[in-house]
Amino acid sequence: MRWEGDDGRHEGWGATVFPDGWVSTGPADGGVRVHLIGSDGRIGFDRGDVVDGRTAIGWRGHCACGWQGPLWERVAKARHDFAARRIYALTEGLLFGDAPDDVAVAIRAEWETHLDPPTLVAVRQAAEAVRRARGHLDAAVHAAREDGRSWTQIGEAAGIRRQSAQDRWGP
Ligand SMILES: [Zn+2]
Known part of the structure; x- marks a missing residue:
């Protein structure tokens, strides 16, 4: 199953995930096909054979942008710890290597977080507000000059020195 971001x-x-960096890209007859993933996130070399999903060592998210999530390591029952991403999965039914449902949900959530970490959303929005405000200020200064206002008056209104105002907006 694929998840699409907004911007393509x-x-x-x-x-x-299988030993030696091989990852499955989908089920095949009697198992899964495995590929290598390039550092650019693209699906690379196809090993060509069919792999038994029960030999999986874990699961993780991948994205076409190159992002890859942390490994959810498949462990023995005694080491199972969901919060530490150590997962015990019954071998039975693992022929196609599918992650347990709760792990699949968590990996999808990790992928969604990489799209837009909340702290970066805040930076993006604040920077956009600054750009807009700068545009308004430039337009207002231009209008004041058209209206015959001096650099001294404009500087005072903008809270900066005359010379600074002239350097910034003058010809
Ligand atoms: Zn991505």
């Missing part, structure tokens, strides 16, 4: 740059999926 992101396309995520939950991969089953």
Whole structure:
């Protein structure tokens, strides 16, 4: 299953991870197909054979942008700890390597978080507000000059020195 981002740059999926960096890209007859993922996030070399999903060592999210999530490591029952991403999964039914449902949900949530971490949303919005305000200020100064106001008056209104106002907005 694929998850689409808004801008076409992101396309995520939950991969089953096998030893030596091989990841599954989907079920095949009697198991899964495995590929290598390039550092650019693209699906690379196809190993060509069919792999038994029960040999999986874990799961993680991938994205076409190159992002990859942390490994949800498959462990023995005694080491199971969901919060530490150590997962015990019954071998039975693992032929296609699918992550347990709660792990699949968590990996999808990790992928969604990489799209828009809340702290970066705040930076983006604040920077956008600054750009807009700068545009308004430039337009207002231009209008004041058209209206015959001096650089001294404009500087005073803007809270800066005459010379600074002239340097910034003058010809
Ligand atoms: Zn992405």
